[in-house]
Amino acid sequence: MNDLIVGHVIESVTEQELRLFLRLLHRSYLTSRSDLVLIFSSQSDLAIFKSVIEEENESFSKLVNRSREANGSFTSFDVTRFVKSTKKEKEWGEPIWGRRTRSNYSENGETESTRLSYGSVVSFVADELDPENSLAGFLDHVPMSLRRWACYPMLLGRVRRNFKHMMLVDAREVFLFGDPLSRLRTRSPESVHLATESTISKQGEKNSAKTPSQSVSPAVVMGGARGVRRLSNAMLTEIVRAVTQHKRKNPVTDSGLVNQLVGNEFLLKNANVVASTESIPDTRSLTGSNSNSNSSSPLSLSKIHPCSAWQ
Template sequence: MNSSSTSSSEGSKGRGGMGFLFVFFPEDETAAAATSPGGGGAPIMRKRAVNALLRRSNSTHLLSTAQSTISICALLIFVTLLLFTLSTFEPTAASSHFHPRRQLSASSSSSTALPQKSRKSFWPKHNSGEDLWKNLAFQHALQGMGTLYRRGTRAMNDLVVAHAVESLTVHELKLFLRLLFRSGLSSKSDLLLVFPAKSAAFDRAVVEESESFLKLVHGAGEDRNSTTSFDSAQFKISRKKERESGEPIWGRKRRSNSSEEELEGDSESTRLSYGSVVSFDVDELDPENSLAGFLHHVPMSLRRWACYPMLLGRLRRNFKHLILVDAKELLLLGDPLSRLRSRTPESVHLSTLTPPAHGRKTHQKPVSPAIVMGGSRGVRRLSNAVLTEIVRAAMQHKKKNSVNESGLLNQLVGNEFVLKNINLIVSAESIPELSSLTGLNSRTGSSSSTSNLALVRRGSSNGDGSSSILKYLCSFSLDSAVYSDC
């Protein structure tokens, strides 16, 4: 009795202990069942293996996705940094173009003699391929617009705005630039060209004349024995005045290094002074062609007035005096602003033309729209008034092509009420023609005939007068070595 009860109590204790193990250690029993001889644990093993494999594959997929995401982000950051670096890097083809003094120094330092024909030109000839000029990269002149051909040595107070009409030829443009660069006006002012459209031929002409001028101004200072008609003294300025002027507004600002300072005469008390050369297209300044709604055909002589409000408005704080000039009709030989710098900013000076002999006799000579100069405020107000007058005249006339620039400007000059906020000055002296100049074929006579003239008209004998000027310039050794057409 006692033994049976004892055995039953021990059996009950054993069964209770096994239940305890079943509750807290189910995997042990499952493992035991899997190893039982009945074979019922095989499906469970396969299920556990599949679950482990799925968990392992999910973790591997997540890891590979994270690695791919990190790689893509790193690639985007690298590409962004690369594009930013390339956007701030100036091409080599353009850098040689914007710093021509460095090339000139390398060529001139090899020999102190006059530059020979073999190293006369820094730029390709006409037969070297047009594609090079078409694909040549230029800096933007201002706020992502325009073209910068040459950055001047300092900020200027005066600006020459020369517009090119549709009939302007490359030869006429080169003569205009050559005489302007040689005059004292280019040492005190920047040049801004307004073109009807983009032209690789015009770009090449501007670059060639700019390079010729730089070689001329450096050659005149280095070679004292050569004969030249060029006065390099007017392009000298003190270092103190140059620092007070500041940097030009055109293009990117650059830091001058020791080689450039040595090249420009930083060790001396004087430095070279010449202005920047830039250009804009009419589509950049007047993208909507605002006069097209009033006229069937808008010539460059009228559309330029629609470009001035935007252009002069952006530059109103940078220049004190302005010149608006037609590059085809007039040639600038000197500094016509010398008499106007002491006048008020509202002053505007207009030049007159000699009326033709067969025309009607008038008491007053007609003013020329080919040149307008004066204070920046007065020129800007006059340009706005001319634009308004063009629109008014186009609306009054039934024929939309009957607006004449010369007649419109002369009518506007006679209206004192419209120009009441402008100090208008009409010169009594007419602009002489190029054919009236004498002594261009001799070295002694030309100095007396052109030194007192600031500007001349090309006139009807354009070819004869231009050839005379070119022959006169080519008669000097330094000039003939610099210019390729001598």
């Protein structure tokens, strides 16, 4: 596969939220081009969600095979996205996570053999990627939203030659429509794309009115493999710098730090960071919308609203 999606699973995620993330990821056709890696905060969390991952993988496998057997009569699912020519088999090679799941498939009148192929789904615990818990010496409690940045150097460094594009995504906060990576495939390996989210800021002490402003969201980081690795390394350095400031009054958050980092051109001089003017919509804004699974529009990403996601 050419692309890698890394989803971090924070401590408060529920089984329904993770199931929704996995189901929409599969149905968005991203696994026709991408491998998925999930990072959990602890072994106990992984044990809790193991059955959810297995069930969704099995369900997706059945969907692909039934669509294949129906010869495309399932209009809601395009199985041809997962049909690969065996002539390109040597170009793909085997995935680094294990053997590829595939089966023979041949249409009537075809002389060339084809196969079904889709990406691997792999899980890691934070201790496997950050065995020394690098930030523990700086913080009494290291939340997954911060520790994930200490996990990326080992993971992304090991697979840097295997993937052209990468996406770092919060498996609880964001789900995917279509292929948001499609807009990045013609850009340089150093490119990084950050979506924006609306925040509320005060106009002044005497004026209590609040107006919306824009800031980049740490829930989604995507771009060329080189650029994403450089941003993640810089973010880890920025976390350490921030927590070691003696007079720091505000708590350290990945949202605040990633916005500070993006605003510092010197720290990110080796990465081409683009803060998109497109904000991540809330699921409530998608009601009644006709989203296209092939779309690379702002609707390719959506913030999960805790009240609307399961209504």
